[in-house]
Amino acid sequence: MGPKISRRQMVAGATAAVFAPALRLSAAAPLKVGLLLPLSGALAREGQSCKRGADVSTGVLAQLGLPIELTVADTETNIDTARTRAEKLIADGAQVLVGAFDSAHTMAVAQVCEQRGVPLIINIAAAPNITEQGFRTVFRNFPTAGRLTTDGLSLIKDLLSVTGLKVEKAAFLHNNDTFGQAMAGAIGKLAPGLELPFAIGETIAYDGAARDYAVEIGRAKASGADLVLMISHGEDAIKLIREMVKQRFEPKAIISPGSPGMYEAQFYKTLGKFGDYAITNLPWINPRAPLSKTLLAAFGKQFPDALFEMNVGFTFEAILIAADAARRAGSTASKGLLEALPMTNLSEHVMIGGPIAFDGKGQNNNIHSAAIQNRDSRPVVVLPNENAEMTPVLPMPGWQKR
Amino acid sequence: MKRTALFVLIGLFLLAPLASGPYLLSLLTTLLTFAYLGQAWNIMMGFAGQLSLGHALYVGLGAYVSAALSLFWGIPPILGVFPAMAAAALVGSAIGFLSFRFAVKGVHFTLLTIAFAEIARLTFQHLSALGGTGGLFLPVEARTGVDLIHLRGDPRMFYYVILAMAAALFLACRALMASPLGYRWQALREDPAAAESLGVNLLRVKLAAIALSAALTAAGGVFTAFFYNALFPDQWFGLGYSIEIILAPIIGGLGTLFGPILGAILLTPLGEAITAVTDGLGWQSAGIKPFCYGVCLLLIVKFLPDGIWPAIRKRLP
Amino acid sequence: MILDQVVTGLLTGLIYGLLALGLSVIFGVMRIVNFAHGEMSVVAMYAAWAAARYLGLDPLLSLIPIAAIFFGAGYLLQRGLIQPFVSRPDYMQFILLISVALILTNGALLVFGPEARGIQVDYAFDSYEIGTFLIDKVRLLAAGAALTLTGLLLAFFRFTLTGKAIRAAADNRTGAQVIGLDIGKLYAVTFGIGTASLGAAGVLMALLNDAIPRLGPELTLLSFVIVIVGGLGSMTGALAGGVLIGVSEALAGTLLQPSLKSMFSFALLVLILLLRPQGLLGERS
């Protein structure tokens, strides 16, 4: 027992005070949360990173007097399995489901939940249609593609004005998967209205399964772009940046208006200094929120080698929302949760943005993106100012000048 | 004996929803879907000997055509299923005709079916009118009650729909097997040259097998579309799905009527059983279940190369 | 720029060629389509990663020992598991190898986890500048190694006694038995050679790509396309097919939308299947 632990406990205690009413219920039966994630199959990496958020949640929430009992099920990145596992979790007594990362699987699980009157809190899934289906039991604490894009593009404008950087032409590279196409569609729709100070020149859709991206980068380079907008999915970001270095393509900035890829452990490990200065505008943990500090400390202890990612934060928050609803309902029964969830107004949470609250469709519209810049192989919040840890550095230094 | 077993099986399936909870019902729906799709695939491979590894193509086509008709023109699936089946039959016939015309056989034919399924997957990824990779969504309304015309209702309705489809297909296949066409398919499967010398028109017989198999698979796709209400090209056109479709009939016994059903009865719960066992043993590592599934599959092929049903049939009086 | 891309495609294609060669050799001799081909080469990528991470071996050095280990593994796999399936119908071989693929992919997931595993060589980001040309150093080295290995394999089949015996067995199985060749052993050796070459290709690919379990099926499909285009069972065909697919994907990505790259390959595959099913360099049976 070192002083570190006790300090962490202190912070936890302070946070717990906010949830004081919860303590009265702490003797009650824990809330049974069923978590559905793609732990194997094509999305295993993402699913397992989400799972770390869940693993750490049990302890953190217990400290807050929000006892939960977590059961994790693997969707195997298969829609039939996702559906069947959801049924199994409910059959085994899960009172609320959390998941399921992939939009297709989330749709399948949502229908099971709707049928069974069990709430589903979506940790991550960006397809706008999910909350347009009139589900009564589905709540999403993740921005839609449109929201992500609007925030992402506005932050680019802010970044350019803060750093005084002038760019003329952007090349837009996007993975042609579900998420990438949704984002690309939103950018096409929203960019004109935002009066961006640059033109989007070449738009390059690429296959996430492609083995190398020499052509993609070759095209971006040939277009004469000085800004690269990138919507990647995961390790494709690594290959794209590596290819830029090899082809000596040095844009003034590489910015993702809201996608995974450039703030992940593997990205830093593989690219080292070449991964620095890239920017991602996306919802991020608010480093200044008290609960965030508790969470980050617990995460650091349980997963000393892992990096805290957006996936972790949103999975944690989804479970937090469920626990909060149970506290307010004074019951862990699904019915009570369903009555309490629409009234959610959770100001003490971890991701940047206003209090968590759901609109009539079950969508939380208070999530805001932050600009995250890679600095010394670490993601750092650089905008908005009230959350910033450092100031943004643009233009990026050239590859050979690092 | 066989007849009794059949009646017991049908009886069990009919009564299952009364005794089972939603979880079991969900599992049984998956099981019957694969029994149905496997049976439809079996027409082409088991009966006529044409190995298709791209059957997801027809599931996807059926799903997308019926969903698009319903979404854009308000045509209910009960009518939409016909154009969906026709579209699949047409595509299947085109592939069949090309392969016949250019004498693409054996492994090459199989790779041709994969290639067409992949081309379809990539095409639908880029069809923004049908949602592209963003997905095509059917409105999820009226989740209670029974509306067979629009295929809206609760899970029990879907269960009985797929049960009826699987049973009807089983009976149809039994009739087909004993029909002149069925015997010509088997002749084509066993020895095309000998079949031809006995007056079998290979092109016609082959096209009939592919078109029928494709159309019936597409009908399964229509069911799937309205069951899941969300269509993504990678999901329904993917090679992974094609492989899933053919596991049950091969494990159950290729070319037999009971094979696809028995295969599905074994394989669908096998996944669940492995999950239960690994969870029970406390093996939490992700990937352990598909790993064990692979091992089981390997053992089955190794020791029951002809499938389960032929092994059982040998022991039946 | 187009010329840059063609050169890149050509170099990548040489590695593809070595990868596909393994599939082609196995099919050519024992008529088995290895549906676990890509998955096996992903295992090789992991092996290369592990050698670099724990032994500090450059993939260009670990290439030989890993290929040797893969030879042994392939030999044993053929003897222990696949041999009885040689004379069984292709769908059974297919299911057998699909199970092997499932086991390998998920075994890799269990052992190495879902994160991409990349090898850091100190020349990873270097490229040569020749006039206006930019040539990626890693790609050039990997392609050179692939070409050398392919050449060695071709020489093995042309000039050594075992190589000749294998070719005889491929041409005429009964005839080979009649003259007293041990077919079982030759098949096991062939499978070993096929596995070794896909293993070597996997190691070289680990220089260009990060290892990740789900890469397997992609590589299997890619190898199929190459082998059919070049000629199933033809060794020089595999090399030619690899280069052709490498270059044409590069060109398709440059001239069309890059996300349509693989569509282009599949279209090429269909054309070849219809118009020249024996492949570009294959012989019509």
Add this chain to the structure above:
Amino acid sequence: MNTLLELQGVTKSFRGLKANEDIGFTVGEGEIVGLIGPNGAGKTTLFNMIAGVFPPDRGTIRLSGRDLVGLKPHQTCAAGIGRTFQIVRPFPHLTVAENVLIGALHAEKKMHAARTRAAEVLALVGLDAKAAQKAGTLTLPERKCLEVARALATRPRLLLLDEVMAGLRPNETDQMVAIFRRLNRETGLSILLVEHVMRAVMALSHRVVVINSGRFLCAGLPADVVKDPRVLECYLGGED
């Protein structure tokens, strides 16, 4: 006697090698013709052309005046040609009865009529006891019988027999010969047989056609042909 099958100037080469050159002969209605010649004389190639497996490069093949050139095997079958294969090709996973049924389905559209026909033919060749057995389990002589039964079930006007007696014991050969003679006598079936078993050729054939190295050599009554010095020479000299 009316001409049933008529070949004129039939020529076929494979990759420059002439398999048949300018072959012409006829088979009359109700006639049994033996086609003999040393190995590699081009007999099977000729059969394949008559049956429509591939067309000749030149020449005509007519059945009752109808041109067969360009027809596919199933069309020549419909025209009235039944054939057996030199290397037997049963449908191994089907029963003997089902094997024959597939042939019978060509003659009879209704299933039960076809089944009856199949049973009759099986009885005729003496395979009725094995009807329920899988064809893959038959012995070679039985497979040869099955091959014949299947072809007969299509109700051909001309039966092409490709070495069906090879590998049979003498008494089996005699039984087979007896069956063909009876069929010929009772139904007027015409037969063109390629055969090396001279015992069968002599017993069955009304007339014998000899080809050598892809060319027509001579034709005549069986007893005359075997004495023809050219025939003797080609057999003795042509054997390699």
